[in-house]
Amino acid sequence: MGDLLAATIKDVAIRARVSTASVSRVLNGSGAVTEPTRQRVLRAAQHLRYTPHEAARSLITRRTRTIGVLLPDIHGEYFSELIRGIDRAARLRGLHLLVSSSHGDADEAALALRAMNGRVDGVLVMSPYLDARSLDEALPPTLPAVLLNTPADAGRAPAFVIDDFGGAKAMVEHLRALGYQRIAHIAGPGGNYESAERLRGFQAALGRTLAAKALVLAGNFTEESGYLAGQQLAAATPRPDAVFASNDMMAIGCLFALREAGLRVPEDIALAGFDDIPIARYITPPLTTVRAQITELGRQALDALAHAIDEPGDGKFVRHTLGTQLVVRESCGGMRADPAARPGP
Template sequence: MPDQPTLAEVAAAAGVSPATASRVLTGSVRVRTSARVQVHAAMARLGYTPRGGGDRRQRRTVPVIAAVVCESTRRLFTDSFFARLITGAEESLARESVPLLVLPTSPTTLAATERFLVSGGVDGVLLISAHKQHPLAAAVSAAGVPVRCAGRPADDLPLPFVDADNRGGARRAVEHLMRTGRRTIATIAGPPDLSAAVDRLEGYRDGLEDSAMQAPPVAYGDFTQASGSHAMGWLLHRVPNLDAVFVASDLMAVGAIHTLRRAGRRVPEDVAVIGFDDAPAARYVTPALTTVRQPVENLGAVASELLLGEVLDGRTGSHNPVLPTELVIRQSA
């Protein structure tokens, strides 16, 4: 049996110092993403196995899948999107008697999570809400761990994914607003480092470009209700004549409606509002929210099914389904 490569040999092959290679293996956050990719790629080329990792998968009779949510625990439990997505994945895997671990990952837990994932703790990773330049996306893929992203991956990483038609759904929302006579249509976009938010903003712009309608300044939020409320106030100050707003998430739309009400604007008489997701909050806000429904539970189910197939077959999937979205018309627009 050939000798196990040393850490020094891995570092030399990666073009980094042994100290940097060691920090990558221990999950330190003080390492550039490019260095992580180089080290994990060198490990794969040389056949280096971190101590304690190795043959865990071979010793397991049932594969273990982890849903890694690149958000804080607080966000995981306050945004229904994550609960719905994970429920779909969990129910799908349960039919195959495969357990699903759920790992929220904030900056304080990043190092421990990366160390666990790349050292053989799980057989596959369902990666959720990975923003641009997130270290986990590069680390787990370079380490050879099967990965399937829920949503198109940022940074153009060559990772398989399942996504919803965010761009097309946003475009249909804007077209509905124009058909109902709205002429100054603003938007509250999501985080610009998240692919779903980028696609929804592009869909909004697609709708306006088709009509040659001028786009007002873009307000941004972080998919929380508070950020939607703040962004709506920002828009009212800069575009006081707006008569419609497309909001990139239902929680932000609820915040926007509250701000409009405080400003004396009636919804939908003065300002029409459309959200995105069809979260439970969309049906209970007053007026009930017109929104773009994305098949969140199905997205989780399809992504986990494809990931499990890749884990069992040992091959990386090349099929990246994009699931349809649907405009649900209620009272707000």
């Protein structure tokens, strides 16, 4: 009796000498069954190593217990922290994750989204590039969704966003309070919502006149783009006395370039980042940054999605903003006591 094909509920039913309905009832704990029947079914199922075929099950129950996760092309620790938060929350609820990452443009994202039809009960979409219309078009109208770090006008679903504006503003205000005068910015990719918000925070903290003449370099959130920007900064005249990078990765790349150019951080030039990825505290000097609770963002978003799936038509498409926290370390000079600034037990 080779088990070339996996056992089905029918096989179990035959072996246990009951109907498939009873097998189903036993396995799902629904309906009433006598103990002897229960035992027979359980034994048969175990013997055949039976596992229900999920596709068949979800066809009839209209539930896949899977949620789709659509991510842009994000790198490194930001990515892993986010997934970690989502994965944990999902596991807690017994949900599976269908992950599709590395989406450059809206078309790719829309395609991936369509392909998820019938595979997922809802989607978590991180689409810093998509505006409301593209999203509405891409999302099947029935599909519960939760948006992450998405522009404000994308009102088709609840959204969770990091307070990029507030965090950036606080950071730049901190730098100004420390006495830095010429603060430059390494921006994230164009058209990206988070990037834009952080830039806006940067400018808001500087005020109209200062912002107008501030040096803003283009980047794309990778270490490498930070490195390139760092080279330009080191060569600029007049040289800025502080740099606020739009994320930690770029700050780290920048740090490397600055050091190569013979500049000391923070003595010659202060450096700050955004995200507080785990590595930030381990570089030299430890990086002053804005803590964004990425794992928490993932967790909350998944919880909200799970809720939206269980209670459809709750209708309130609230936009939740997760606060940030200034983490002062040594890369900007003004070191203060801060429990988060040191690693360790």
